[in-house]
Structures are given as structure tokens and as C-alpha cells.
Amino acid sequence: MRPRAAGKIGLKGFIRIHHLEILANLFYGLGIALTPQNLFMALIGVVLGVAIGAMPGLGSVNGVAILLPITFAVPPTSAIIFLAAIYYGAMYGGAISSITLNIPGASTAVATTFDGYPLARRGKAADALVTAAVASFIGGAVSIILFTFFAPPLAEFALRFGPPEEFAVVFLAYGTFAGLGGENPLKTVIATMFGLLMSTVGTDIVSGSPRLIFGEITGFYHGINFLVLAIGLYGVGEIFYTLEGGLQARERYQAKVGLKEILSTIRDLSKYWGTLTRGSIMGFFVGMLPAAGATPASFMSYSLAKRLSKTPEQFGKGTIEGVAAPECANNSASTGAMLPMLTLGIPGSPTTAxxxxxxxxxxxVPGPRLFVENAEFVWGLTGSLYIANTMAVLVALFAVPLFIWMLRMPMTILAPVILVVCAVGGFSPTQDMFDVYLMFIFGGIGYIFRKLDYPMAPMVLALVLGGLTERTFRQSLIISHGSLGILFDFVGHPIAAILMTLSVFLFLLPIVPPLLRWMRGRGGPQILKTEGEL
Amino acid sequence: MKLSKWTRWLTRSLIAALAIGVLAVWSVSDALAAWKPTRPIEFIIMAGKGGGADRIARLMQKIVTENKWSPQPLVPINKKGGSGAEAMLYLKQKKGNPHVILVTLNSFFTTPRLRKLPVSYKDLTPVYRLAMDTFVLWVNAKSNIKTVDDWVKAVKAKKGKWTMGGTGKMQEDQLVTNMLQQAYGLEGLITYVPFRGGGTVAKNLAGGHIDSSVNNPSEGLPHFPGKVRPIAVSKVPTFKELGKPKLVYFMQRSINAPGGIPKGAIAWYRDLFTKLCNSSEWKQYTNKKALNRACLTGGPLASFFVEEDNKHKALLTGMGLLK
Structure with missing residues (x-):
């Protein structure tokens, strides 16, 4: 009594025929996940994951890679439960350093800094941390339910994403980010271009030759790692900036984080159920796509929430809605990314790789047959996701007072500790000292950017997505023998064409209304002002 | 006097005996307590996480850890930059360091030549060859192509629009593609689309975004049967059997250390990988993934490298990539 492998019967048929069977399997899986050994593995994994995620520079991918050898000692089901728990825990932990220190622990947590850190600076770090944990829980829960019921048919869907479709998704992501920049559009464009420029450093996948390696600097061969830039800009740059202002104490942080405070934050958060639902569902689908993963999902969710919010002007200044949106999406996406890994053998993110x-x-052997031949493994994992998600929210909430306590340390102690942690974070992804030096250079750039009021988010974003954008675009053109038509081919590539049309619409959205107004003769200067939103 | 002379003689001979004994014990213990790693071993992979080389490296780590064959852990580190250039330059820097080893692909031969790097396989110490990975010609399962003849016809019918996916540019997959083109007279009819890793190539083939691929068996197997179909090499007929003896190309999976490391260290690693290559876990893996288990070390390995390097040089020159 296992669900059938392929989704040839269609989505509706699949649900009708199999939902009872899936429920039976789910309980079977929960039974496996609740055995003492697996429960223990999940708990250890979640605690380690939260701790690793909270450290700048160490994300889920490092956690999983470093701790992988430990799993050799236990059966595969317990091992995957352990790894999935680390993955989950790290997603929760990643928000912690973003909020408290303005240093994203991983690319998935960059969007969390936009509102999380301003909240912390206003003394509301606890609110932000609780919001992040609860939003992560909601995102996790929604995605796990989607995972349980739709894994095989959705895998089939993910397979339909080739280079043109992947490019269209990234393009859509850019479309949704339009308006993400700061006040000055020119500065946003400059920052974005700088990020794109940096993404071209390293080996060019299409021609195979190294680019911008400045002669023969070995450290540039693997490109500029995203974490090196993010930790440099946000972490080191922030320390420089704080040092300049003297070492005066930060704002006071609310001391008490009890059940009452948590409940009141949850009550505030319940107003944003629309944002949470949208973010969770979108996160799952974007995460599932082989190319995208949790980072674009979190950015898209943030921009979408800003666009649809009743109070968009609050975004960037510290609103819990701006923390909730990326956090629910990135957790949801991390579950989504596991789906093509198990069903197709295609990782949706570096961690799942x-x-x-x-x-x-x-x-x-991953693939549709895994669900039939290794049912214990698949359903044990699914069951454990429910348990790991619940454990992670509890661990993250318990950890909140600890991090608040840390924030109340004087800067004279905190600053050197952060610098050391940053250096470790810059070293760990590639284990290359070159990257640590590079990180300090970016710290200087970050300081200058802050002094000159340049937005940093577009630069980081451009570096994260730049490689993927270029690669998929060029692959599409190679396949089509140089014709751009492949991106708008409604017959051959309907998904790409629909997504591209949608993104063009999103790009035009801020320009068209003022353009129409101008054509009606209401005066020219406005167009310049509104175009700035691009 | 007599007695004291006797005593002196006795003392002298005792000292001499002791000295000889100590020397003997030293030399014996030196031979017995040969080199052993004293720090964690950096296990450099010249490709990204999740690819074929990465999987093999992590499997080796598992086998060594489980059997407790090494007093120090093997720590896999991916240095994928520049089609392996980053990894090879790193090993050159680590000259004389016995705590670094490298697991290779064929880019081990091609990259230094194509990039004109100041390093080649000759600067490294060959340790052990564990397997020869095969390449398989795959097509999407929905196509009607069942044999190589069908494939050749299909390529010709598409008049230059046939796409072949592969990993990277001017690396193994493209070499194989070019060999296929030469063997079947398909020059100029195949467009090569470079992807980031073998898994992505297989996925794009399964999704019908490219027309064919030359994935290693382990990369294509997740989608087989159902999504992709192998038409030549392992279980299906080999190109050699199909009358194309020149179309023989393997991916060597071997272990190398930096140049100038102690003899004892070389011996220790050889011993370690001999055990690994003959372990039941390795036999099982190579069998399951259709790799050819091929244990080789010492002099024969060194001459194998020379042979392979010459072969790649000829291949690259034949394609006009080298002058």
C-alpha cells in the first residue's frame, strides 16, 4: 500500500485515489520518526542546526557537510532525519544573526536583515526573533503538508523547467524586486551593476575560461562567494560604522521574554495571515525549482508583501511583517527543495546537493522508485519533518533570551567577538585565507557604501542571482541558436513565456501609470520621480 | 689488574652491544612505526558538491571512517574553480605536505594544457587509481531512438539543430561529443550546451530540454527507466562492439598527492587505497553504478598517466583546441 510513483493520472486523480493511502503512509512515517532513536537524532540535529545557522557564515550547507560523517554510524532513515533536522534548524537559526547583528548567516536570511535589524536597533529584537521563529514554523508547516500530499506529481512538474524556464523564474524575481532599492534610483542601479560585475568573476561556464582573475590570482578561480560579500558588507562594515560612532552603549533591549510577550507578538502577527500564506505557498513552489532555491523565494516574498501591504512605507524601517514574509518563505522553500532531490535526484539547493x-x-537511488522501494526512508523523513519543525520553533523561542542577553554586552566585548566570527564565516565556505582578506576589503566598501548612503541589498542580490541569470540566459540562446524567441515561445515553452510576460508586466508597472498621466498632459517631471522606483 | 682489565673489556663490550642493540631497535622500529597522518587529511575534490567526483570522495570517506583505517579524519574540500585549475594550483602550493590528497577527473590532463597552467600531473605524486568511469549516450525515453544508427539519422534529420548537453566546456563531455561527431561524420550538426554538473544535464535530458547527453551511468540512472534511455556503452552495446574501436574513452578516478612528500607517506596512502579498492563496499558501489573497478598503483599507474596525457593531447590537438 504505497502511493504510485509517477503522476500520469494527473493531479486531481492523484488526490482522489491516493489521499487515504497518503494519510496511512504519513502515520506510518510518524511512527518511524517517533522511535526514541529517531526522536533523539531530530532533537540533536535541530539544536546543532539552530546553533550553526546562528553563526555568521555557517549555513545549513556547511552544517550538513561537516556533520555528514556522523551519519555513517546510523541507519539511513535516522541519518536523513538528522540531516533534515540540521537543515531545518539552520533555517531558523539563520534569522538570529540577521536580526541581532545585521549579518546574514546564509543567503536565505539576507531579506530578514531588511526589517529585522531596524527592529533590533529600536530595542525590539525580541519581537523580531519571535516573529521569525513563528513565521518559520508556519512556512515549514504549510510546505510539509504540500510535500506530504503532492510530492510525486509536483516532481513531474519540476522536470519541465529547462534553461529558458529557469531564466524566466529569475527574471520574474528581478521583476518583483523592482522597487526594493533605496531612495535614489541611480545609486540602486550602480549597486546592482557592481553586484553583477562581481558575479562574472571566476570560471565562465559557457566558454570555460577564467574571467577577471587579475592575472593568475587562484582565489578568484571559484568566483566571489556570496557569503564573503555579505559578511564583509553587513558584518565587518557594520562594525566599522559602529566604531566610528564611538563605543557608546546601544539602545536598551527589552529584557523580559516570557510566554506573555510571545503570545502578544503572535497576536500582532496574526494580522498578517495573508502575507504568511502567500509567502509560504510561493516559497514552496520557488524552492522546488532546481535553479532557484530559498534565496530568491525569500526576496520575492518580501517584495510581494511590500507591494500588497497596507503600510508599505514601514518596510525597511522595522516592521514585523517585513520579517515574517522572508522567514516563512525561506523555510517553506527549504522543504520544497527536498522534493526534487528525492523524486528526481536533482538538488533544489546547495544543501540538498x-x-x-x-x-x-x-x-x-533517488527517483520515483525510492518512494516504492524505500518507503520507510521516505515516509520516516516526511514524518520527521513535522517533528523537526515543531522542535525547531521551540528551540528557537527558548534561545531568544540568550541572544538578547548577548546583545546587551558592551560593544568593546561584542565588536572583537563579531569580527572573529566574521573571519571564521569568511573562511569556512572555501577554506581559503584569500576569502578572509577579500571579506575585510568588502567591509571597507560596506563602510563607504553606508557613509554615501548606497543600498547594499541590490548588490548582494545581484551577486547571488547573477551567475544563474547569465548561465540560463546563455544556455537558452545556445539551445535556440541565438533566437530570443525561445523565451516567449507559447507553444514550445509555455511556462517560460507566461513567466516572462508576467515579469515584463511587473517591470512596466511602475512606469506605465505616470507615462499615461504624462501623455494626458499633466506634466513631465513626475515621470522621472516615479521611474525611480525601478 | 687482571680483574680490572677483564672488567674494562666487559664494560666496553657491553656498551658496544648496547649501542648496536639500540641502533638495531631504532632502525627496526623506524621501519615498523612508518609514516602515519598526524593531522586531518585534506581530501581535495576538483569539482563541485553533488557531482560524480564529490560522491565518490564522500563514499571513500565513509568506507575509511567505518573501517577505522586512518587515525586522522579525511576532510572533503571542494575546489571546483577553473575546471580543476584551482585544485591543481593548490596542490602545487602544498608541495611536500603529506596531509593533502586529490581525487581527480580527466580535467586533470586537459585543464593544465588548455589553460597553460604552471602545473601538470607531473608535479604531483600518483598514489592510486580506483576506477574507470564510463560514458553512456543517452536520449529521452519519449524519443523513438533505440540504436546508434537511429541516433545518427535523427541528428542528421535535425540539420544542425541537435543539442547535446554536457558538463562544462572543453571538458570530458565535450571531448566525447567531438569524438562521436568524428566517428559518425556529424561534424557541425551538434550544438553542445554546457551545464554546471552531470546531475543537471541528466535532469534537462529527462525534461526534454536537450536532445541527448553523454552522462556517466551514475548520473543518468536516477531517471532510468522511464525518463531516459541509454543507447550505447555499458549494459547496451559498447561503441567498440559497434565497430568504432577509436571511440573508447574513460574517466579515470584516481588519488594524487602533492609532489615531494615522504616515501613513508606514499606507502601509507597506497596501502590505504589498496584496502579501499578491494573492499566489498567499493566493489558493490562500482558494480551498482556501472563503473569499472580498476585498481592500479606504482609504476604502472605512472605510465598510465603518461599514456592518458598523450591521448588527451592528441584529442585536443585533433579538435584544434591546442596548437
């Missing part, structure tokens, strides 16, 4: 490697090491 390592997990996929682990599957092979354990002697399992």
Missing part, C-alpha cells in the same frame, strides 16, 4: 550525495553514499 550535499544530502543527495549522502543518499548515494548510503546506497539509495
Amino acid at each position: 550535499v544530502m543527495l550525495g549522502a543518499l548515494y553514499v548510503w546506497g539509495l
